[in-house]
Amino acid sequence: MEDTSLLDALRERAKADPQRVAFAEADDDTMMDAVGAVAAEGVATCVLVGHADELRAKARERGVDESLLEFVDLDDEAANDDLVARFSALPTCIYSEKAIRRRLKKPLEHSLIMEAVGDVDVTFAGISSSTGDVILGAQMLIGLADGIDTPSSVGIFEIPGWEGSEGNMLGFGDSAVCQDPTPEQLASIAISACDTVAALTGWEPRCALLSFSTCGSGDGPLVEKVVKAREIANERRPDLAIDGEFQLDSAVSERTASRKVKRESAVAGRANIVIWPDLNVGNIGVKLVQQFAHADAYGPMLQGFRKIVCDCSRGAGVSEIEGNVVMSCVRAQALKAGE
Amino acid sequence: MTKEELTQKIAEYTGVAYKTDASAITADTTFDDLDGGSMNMIALTSTIENELDVEVTIHEIMKMKTVGELVDRVEQELDE
Numbered sequence: 001m002e003d004t005s006l007l008d009a010l011r012e013r014a015k016a017d018p019q020r021v022a023f024a025e026a027d028d029d030t031m032m033d034a035v036g037a038v039a040a041e042g043v044a045t046c047v048l049v050g051h052a053d054e055l056r057a058k059a060r061e062r063g064v065d066e067s068l069l070e071f072v073d074l075d076d077e078a079a080n081d082d083l084v085a086r087f088s089a090l091p092t093c094i095y096s097e098k099a100i101r102r103r104l105k106k107p108l109e110h111s112l113i114m115e116a117v118g119d120v121d122v123t124f125a126g127i128s129s130s131t132g133d134v135i136l137g138a139q140m141l142i143g144l145a146d147g148i149d150t151p152s153s154v155g156i157f158e159i160p161g162w163e164g165s166e167g168n169m170l171g172f173g174d175s176a177v178c179q180d181p182t183p184e185q186l187a188s189i190a191i192s193a194c195d196t197v198a199a200l201t202g203w204e205p206r207c208a209l210l211s212f213s214t215c216g217s218g219d220g221p222l223v224e225k226v227v228k229a230r231e232i233a234n235e236r237r238p239d240l241a242i243d244g245e246f247q248l249d250s251a252v253s254e255r256t257a258s259r260k261v262k263r264e265s266a267v268a269g270r271a272n273i274v275i276w277p278d279l280n281v282g283n284i285g286v287k288l289v290q291q292f293a294h295a296d297a298y299g300p301m302l303q304g305f306r307k308i309v310c311d312c313s314r315g316a317g318v319s320e321i322e323g324n325v326v327m328s329c330v331r332a333q334a335l336k337a338g339e
Numbered sequence: 340m341t342k343e344e345l346t347q348k349i350a351e352y353t354g355v356a357y358k359t360d361a362s363a364i365t366a367d368t369t370f371d372d373l374d375g376g377s378m379n380m381i382a383l384t385s386t387i388e389n390e391l392d393v394e395v396t397i398h399e400i401m402k403m404k405t406v407g408e409l410v411d412r413v414e415q416e417l418d419e
Contacts, residue, residue, distance in 0.1 A: 096389040140381050
């Protein structure tokens with residue numbers, strides 16, 4: 001990800017109200033370097049979860065100022081007793097005390113339990129955990145947000161030379177998680193994407209559910225799925241402008257929309273978020289935009305959970321991790337503001 | 340606990356987790372038949388862990404075809 005004005009603005013927002021971020025993989029050199037950068041900048045309060053002695057040694061080895069960090073030791077029995085009591089009291093907790101204690105031995109799951117009870121605002125992992133493990137852990141311990149049926153991902157394109165309703169930027173989802181969404185899941189992806197993109201950009205979301213058909217120009221099960229998703233999304237979140245089914249050009253080009261969409265729509269021709277109908281389209285769509293339009297993309301960011309969970313790519317460098325932390329913290333701020 | 344009793348218990352847990360009639364679930368029932376998602380698997384594995392103190396991961400269940408395979412996996416750990 002490039003350091004652009006959006007990220008600069010987000011960084012200032014993150015610094016204005018630093019969130020508490022649990023790092024479950026600070027035993028990794030790159031992650032510790034990123035923690036050092038985040039802490040020194042004042043972007044977030046860094047809470048390192050693992051074997052505290054080893055983490056302190058790693059911080060010293062990497063030249064990170066320990067006084068800027070908090071350490072949570074997996075073997076701190078008093079703290080674990082307290083966490084078990086508070087986590088098991090949550091109505092969303094599905095585990096027995098013994099099962100919770102089993103999970104507290106693992107840094108990622110310990111971090112997620114801390115987040116569930118409100119000790120931290122974000123859980124950050126991905127450099128040594130698989131995306132599947134991060135998603136499953138979040139589903140088990142944080143849970144899905146109300147009215148959301150699936151985890152998913154969202155990103156924001158910056159497309160040189162393109163002029164849409166938000167300049168050269170466009171939100172998109174899901175390109176990474178949900179392979180073949182049901183109508184309920186597709187609606188969930190759209191709702192989550194609206195909330196995530198609004199939190200990061202301040203835009204009023206106008207979200208288009210994409211298809212090969214515009215307003216019934218085509219038919220069949222693929223179209224019916226998208227139409228059903230729109231109906232579910234509108235019913236679940238009538239406050240959001242989510243519309244479709246639209247072809248891509250009907251969604252983002254006012255000229256095309258004026259010819260193809262013969263009904264009132266707050267979204268057609270002016271969409272600032274597009275939702276792919278499945279992961280085939282999502283993956284290919286992102287690569288088309290990146291390859292042929294030389295676009296950069298922020299994300300993909302995980303979404304759909306009750307709280308913010310971030311999964312960076314395994315090959316992420318320090319600046320990419322720092323950018324992911326910044327975006328996660330701004331999302332956490334927005335989540336709190338909306339509670 | 341006999342194998343039959345364990346199978347009946349796992350069928351009950353599976354019925355609750357997948358919100359379906361447990362009496363129709365047998366060792367031959369496939370997870371494809373149950374048509375659930377990861378949240379159903381999480382509900383099932385957490386119940387097994389809470390009730391029988393056997394930790395079966397979602398990754399393991401994703402590789403299993405039938406409820407009978409899950410029963411075998413739980414039985415193996417209970418016997419150890």
